[in-house]
Structure formats: structure tokens, C-alpha cells
Amino acid sequence: MSKLVALFTVIVTLLCVEVLHGLPYTYFQSRKHHGFKTEPQFTEKYFSQTLDHFNFNSMGNGTFNQRYLITDKNWEKGYGPIFFYTGNEGDIWEFASNSGFITELAAQHRALVIFAEHRYYGRSLPFDKDSFNIPQIGLLTVEQVLADYAVMITELKQQLAATHCPVIVFGGSYGGMLSAYMRLKYPNIVAGALAASAPVLSTAGMGDSRQFFRDVTADFENVAPECRDAVRGAFHQLKELSEFQDYSRIQSELSLCQPPSSAQDIHQLNGLLRNAFTLMAMLDYPYSTHFMGNMPANPVRVGCETMLSGSDLLANLRNTAGIVYNSTGVLTCFDLYSLYLECADPTGCGLGLDSLAWDYQACTEINLCYDSNNVTDMFPPMAFTETDRQLYCGKRWAVVPRPHWLKTQFWGDALSTASNIIFSNGDLDPWANGGVRKSLSSSLIAVNISGGAHHLDLRGHNDADPVSVISARKTEADLIAQWVKMERARFRQSR
Numbered sequence: 144m145s146k147l148v149a150l151f152t153v154i155v156t157l158l159c160v161e162v163l164h165g166l167p168y169t170y171f172q173s174r175k176h177h178g179f180k181t182e183p184q185f186t187e188k189y190f191s192q193t194l195d196h197f198n199f200n201s202m203g204n205g206t207f208n209q210r211y212l213i214t215d216k217n218w219e220k221g222y223g224p225i226f227f228y229t230g231n232e233g234d235i236w237e238f239a240s241n242s243g244f245i246t247e248l249a250a251q252h253r254a255l256v257i258f259a260e261h262r263y264y265g266r267s268l269p270f271d272k273d274s275f276n277i278p279q280i281g282l283l284t285v286e287q288v289l290a291d292y293a294v295m296i297t298e299l300k301q302q303l304a305a306t307h308c309p310v311i312v313f314g315g316s317y318g319g320m321l322s323a324y325m326r327l328k329y330p331n332i333v334a335g336a337l338a339a340s341a342p343v344l345s346t347a348g349m350g351d352s353r354q355f356f357r358d359v360t361a362d363f364e365n366v367a368p369e370c371r372d373a374v375r376g377a378f379h380q381l382k383e384l385s386e387f388q389d390y391s392r393i394q395s396e397l398s399l400c401q402p403p404s405s406a407q408d409i410h411q412l413n414g415l416l417r418n419a420f421t422l423m424a425m426l427d428y429p430y431s432t433h434f435m436g437n438m439p440a441n442p443v444r445v446g447c448e449t450m451l452s453g454s455d456l457l458a459n460l461r462n463t464a465g466i467v468y469n470s471t472g473v474l475t476c477f478d479l480y481s482l483y484l485e486c487a488d489p490t491g492c493g494l495g496l497d498s499l500a501w502d503y504q505a506c507t508e509i510n511l512c513y514d515s516n517n518v519t520d521m522f523p524p525m526a527f528t529e530t531d532r533q534l535y536c537g538k539r540w541a542v543v544p545r546p547h548w549l550k551t552q553f554w555g556d557a558l559s560t561a562s563n564i565i566f567s568n569g570d571l572d573p574w575a576n577g578g579v580r581k582s583l584s585s586s587l588i589a590v591n592i593s594g595g596a597h598h599l600d601l602r603g604h605n606d607a608d609p610v611s612v613i614s615a616r617k618t619e620a621d622l623i624a625q626w627v628k629m630e631r632a633r634f635r636q637s638r
């Protein structure tokens with residue numbers, strides 16, 4: 144991982160903004176199965192997948208091995224439904240280990256559970272080490288991914304003698320977008336979708352560029368307005384030290400491995416710090432977790448306590464960043480360019496190979512032009528406009544983003560013509576307001592989870608769960624039961 148990071152650092156250092164990654168995914172690889180009361184015992188398998196679904200005569204004339212996880216432990220063979228997780232930007236084990244609700248629900252429904260890995264992530268690399276070269280990266284599109292899942296579901300149903308088993312798709316974050324899209328695009332295959340914390344509107348270019356960091360700020364402000372002020376004050380001090388070019392003081396106050404030496408280094412530092420707040424807000428679960436890194440219970444509250452723990456604001460800021468980057472307690476200093484990568488997603492691309500794939504997706508179809516401005520949020524002004532994005536993506540990947548394509552392709556503001564999708568969102572999640580917050584019809588249901596962070600509902604039950612998520616899961620289970628029934632009726636009629 145870190146060799147690649149170093150290499151990438153050299154390449155990337157240009158524009159954009161920062162982070163560890165936001166929409167989704169993997170900071171440390173964690174295989175611990177948290178949130179499960181019973182281990183789901185998945186079997187890891189590979190599926191021979193078509194490289195290019197849309198061109199019969201290209202470099203895609205072939206197949207690659209796509210990883211998936213499967214468990215039939217609870218399945219009533221040939222009859223029980225299939226619960227299919229539409230994998231997103233990371234190692235599929237990471238999602239399987241943090242989505243215990245799906246296996247718990249499967250036990251009730253006697254369902255087969257499959258977690259499919261997204262092409263270009265984890266072990267599902269179509270061209271192995273060359274996957275991230277140009278032009279090989281070109282087969283990384285949302286359309287190809289949906290086709291992968293459609294083909295995989297269809298063939299596995301054949302293989303498993305499950306052709307009349309209703310399929311329900313599940314996903315969180317970008318994975319939730321994919322599950323909603325599966326229902327839009329392949330209603331012949333998918334009876335319904337649980338799209339948890341899916342920012343389907345903002346990523347389609349229908350958001351407000353200030354929304355994300357405003358909502359991160361609101362989480363901290365809601366713990367205590369003084370907390371927001373302390374964060375703003377710390378960034379202000381950092382700005383003053385930078386203006387005086389007091390780089391050695393910045394290094395010692397913030398425990399940096401090297402003193403910063405340029406405006407670019409300060410920009411990188413601001414990005415790294417802002418990203419810590421982003422992750423605490425997204426992963427503000429009421430119990431400690433190991434998803435996209437290690438987090439204590441209620442990290443936003445812990446962050447605020449740390450920000451308010453003494454009069455040295457910069458020391459507080461360093462310790463708060465340590466909640467995210469130094470959760471192991473073994474970091475001796477913060478290395479600016481290996482802990483955080485700036486990319487086309489200002490909420491963070493994560494680290495390692497997965498971050499390359501996500502950067503490419505943010506450079507092509509998925510719009511993530513979020514800014515911070517120090518007015519509607521508590522962070523230093525860091526712009527990332529469509530023009531910045533174009534410039535960066537042209538240099539990095541030789542592509543021109545298509546900001547309107549997702550909206551055109553996946554129904555944008557006309558989602559109300561779809562059916563059988565749950566859009567669940569937690570009000571602590573900075574992604575929530577990029578998604579559907581109000582029900583659009585009797586079968587397009589918005590679920591609000593008060594006190595919920597990023598797709599809390601997909602996690603297995605926990606004693607610390609707020610009542611809101613218990614009732615959200617109940618609503619979801621009831622709707623899914625209805626869809627399964629409707630799909631069985633459809634199968635009966637067509638026989």
C-alpha cells in the first residue's frame with residue numbers, strides 16, 4: 144500500500160482537495176467481523192465476468208475474475224429470496240463485515256446472501272497490475288458495473304437452481320446508488336432496492352457545493368457551538384503561522400514528520416486535517432467500529448471533547464486528528480502525503496489501489512465538487528470547482544468529466560417514475576442531504592434515521608442502537624417482505 148501511495152503522491156500533488164475518503168471505503172483493511180452476533184461465514188468465490196459488456200470487438204473481448212462472497216447458511220434452497228449487495232469502492236470483505244443487517248434479515252427470510260465486489264476494487268482487477276493504466280482503466284464505468292451485477296445474478300440463479308427466487312439488492316453510500324440504479328435499469332432482475340445513505344442527487348450534479356462541509360460542521364456544532372469555534376480558531380492559528388512562514392512551529396505543534404515548506408504543503412495539511420473531521424462525522428456511530436479505519440464510540444463527541452481539552456488549540460487539533468490517523472497509538476508523527484491523498488473527491492479517496500479507481504470515477508461520472516469556505520462551515524476556504532476538476536482530471540487521467548451524464552442516465556429529478564426503492568438516511572451523515580429525503584411515491588420510500596450516521600441501518604444490531612434505527616430496520620424489513628411477495632406473484636403469473 145504505502146509504496147504506491149508514495150508514487151501516487153508524486154503524481155497527484157497538483158490541485159484539488161484532499162482527504163482520506165469519503166464516499167465510501169477503506170482506510171485500513173479490516174477483516175474483523177464487527178456487528179455480527181453470529182459470524183456469517185461467507186465463502187469467497189470468483190465469477191468469470193465479461194470485460195466489456197458494450198463492445199463485442201475491443202480490448203474487452205475476454206473475461207476477468209470477479210470476486211464475490213456467498214452464504215447459503217439460512218437459505219431455503221430454490222425458494223428463499225436472494226439478498227444481493229451491490230459492492231462499492233473497496234474490498235468486498237469490508238462491506239460484508241459491516242453490513243450485518245443483511246445477514247440478520249436473511250435469517251428471517253431464509254434468504255441466500257451474496258456480496259459482489261465492484262470491478263477495479265479489492266481483488267477484482269480486470270487487468271491485474273495494469274488495471275490503473277490508460278487505457279485499461281477505461282472499462283471502469285457505472286454502466287459496466289451494473290451489467291456485471293445483472294449478468295452475475297442471472298448466471299448464479301441458473302447455477303443454483305434459483306430462477307424463481309426474488310432478488311433484492313442492498314447497498315450503502317455509492318453502493319446504495321448502485322442498488323437504486325439496479326432497480327431502475329434491471330427491474331426484470333431486481334424486485335426492489337435498499338439504497339442506504341445513497342447521495343443519488345448530489346452525485347448527479349443536483350446538489351449544493353457547500354452542503355457537505357456545512358453538514359460536517361453542523362454535527363460538531365450540535366455537540367457544542369464552542370467546539371465549532373475551537374476548530375475554526377485552530378485553523379485560524381494555522382493560517383497565521385503559515386502567513387509568517389513559521390513552518391518549524393507548525394511542524395512541532397502538529398507533530399509533522401517534516402516541516403511544511405510551501406503553500407502546497409499547507410494546503411495538503413489543511414486537507415488532511417479537514418478529512419479527519421469528515422470521517423468522524425460520517426462514522427459517528429454509537430459504538431466503536433472498524434470500518435474505513437478504527438473509530439471510538441461517538442467520535443464526534445470524542446473529537447469535541449479533545450478540541451476543548453486545553454487552551455492550546457493547535458495541540459487539540461493535532462490530538463483530534465490523531466483520533467482518526469493515530470487510532471493505533473503507534474504513530475510517531477503525521478506524514479502529510481501518505482496519510483491523506485488529494486484527489487477528485489474532496490471528501491477523500493482513501494488510500495492504496497482502491498483510491499486510484501475512485502479518483503477515476505470522480506473524474507468521469509460521479510460529481511463530488513464540494514467546497515469548504517469558512518463561512519457556512521468551520522474549515523479553511525478550499526475550493527474545488529468544476530473547472531478545477533476538469534483541469535485535474537485532464538492531467539491525471541486524460542479525461543473530461545461529464546457532469547450531466549448520471550442525471551441523464553439514471554433519471555435525475557424524475558426518480559418518482561421508478562418503484563420499489565427505499566432511500567434511507569441518517570441525520571448525522573453529511574451525505575444525507577445529497578440523497579432523497581422525502582418519499583416520492585407509495586413505493587419510493589424515504590426513511591429518516593434520527594441520530595444515525597452513514598448507513599447505520601445496514602450494520603448488525605447493537606445494544607447501543609438508537610430506537611430510530613430499530614424502527615427503520617423494521618420498516619425496511621416489512622417493505623422487503625412485500626416486494627418478495629409481489630415478485631413471487633409475478634413469477635407465478637409468467638409461468
Ligand SMILES: *[C@@H]1O[C@H](CO)[C@@H](O)[C@H](O)[C@H]1NC(C)=O
Pocket residue numbers: 199200201204
Ligand atoms: C474475440 O475472441 C474470439 C474468441 O477468443 C476471437 O476468435 C476473436 O478474434 C476476438 N476478436 C477480437 C476483435 O479480438
Ligand SMILES: *[C@@H]1O[C@H](CO)[C@@H](O)[C@H](O)[C@H]1NC(C)=O
Pocket residue numbers: 398461465469471472473474475476477
Ligand atoms: C499517537 O498516540 C500515542 C499514544 O497516545 C502518542 O504517544 C503519540 O504522540 C501519538 N502520535 C502523534 C503523531 O500524535
Ligand SMILES: *[C@@H]1O[C@H](CO)[C@@H](O)[C@H](O)[C@H]1NC(C)=O
Pocket residue numbers: 378379382517522523524
Ligand atoms: C475564517 O474566518 C475568520 C473570520 O472572518 C477569520 O478570522 C479566519 O482567519 C478565517 N480562517 C481561515 C482559516 O481562513
Ligand SMILES: *[C@@H]1O[C@H](CO)[C@@H](O)[C@H](O)[C@H]1NC(C)=O
Pocket residue numbers: 580581582589590591
Ligand atoms: C427527513 O428529514 C428531513 C430533514 O430533516 C426532512 O426534510 C424530511 O421531510 C424527512 N423525511 C421523512 C420521510 O420524514
